[in-house]
Amino acid sequence: MKKKLAATAIGAAMVLSMGTGVLAGANLQEIKAYLNGSITVKYNGSPVQLQDEQGAVVLPITYDGNTYLPVRSIAKTLNVAVNYDGATNTVLLGEQAEGVALAKDFKNSSYHTKDPNLTTYGGKDYKEVYFDNAKSSRSSSFMLYPKGKYQKLVLQVAATGNDIESFYVQDSKKDIKLKTTTIAIQDGLKTIEVDIAGVEELFVHADIKEDGGMFVPLTTSYFK
Incomplete structure (x- = not known):
């Protein structure tokens, strides 16, 4: 329409x-x-x-x-x-000409790191990442706060150790899933685009298997 x-x-x-x-x-x-x-x-x-x-x-x-x-x-x-x-x-x-990296205002959990031993994927050091590398089967999640200022979220995510069979991005206030997908190890660093116009808060969630991990570079994931 x-x-x-x-x-x-x-x-x-x-x-x-x-x-x-x-x-x-x-x-x-x-x-x-x-x-x-x-x-x-x-x-x-x-x-x-x-x-x-x-x-x-x-x-x-x-x-x-x-x-x-x-x-x-x-x-x-x-x-x-x-x-x-x-x-x-x-x-x-609408969309901004230049993206705003998530690293600018990311304030989430113990999995947020700048440790050079943890920020490298595929031979590239991303400097600042969200990397959940715990060993047990678990849920892994973090919040983002676009505050209605952006049209789109461009999120890069990689699975390590095991495939991620359940991954979604949700409008936290309205309790609506905006994007649902899977992330396989063979996908490498997968780019996920989500329309977020008018969204105040986002909940990013993954179900991770034992010995699996989720790697999200915060310098190359951004709002636009």
Whole structure:
């Protein structure tokens, strides 16, 4: 189904909420505009309530015959990732041009390591990895926190010692599995892509057999 958004006004545009610190340094022109509570917004034929990041209702703005809709609310409705780069005053919608490595903010478990004896796979040192190399049969998992800023997760995973027959990535808050797969030793370093638009938290899980392991390079796995 094609994504479609209708507003009962002439001309729809989008604006992004910015903090006062950002506004102070922006190239702004003062205007006289109106909050317009009479406008109804529909998505695929159904009415939607525009909300900010905290869940508060926000209204369209009417100015000079055009209607402006808050970009974060519209992105959430269309299930498109949105972020703001304050350094360049740039609104980022959908996939970003450059990925953000998981190593940047990874804060999980004793299996997170920078030990050179554990970070090498296939002759390459990945510098920082999640490597569960315990010996018993077990579940292995970690959390990721995209916070709705990214469109896609690109995850690299390798099985060591034994195949991983059950692997999945789950939207933790909605309890929905976004990707389920298997990872065989012969796959080498397998690249797994997951659509994560609008997702706040991710649960990455694998069932590992005895003497098996899971190797995830955090420098080459990334959000985009």
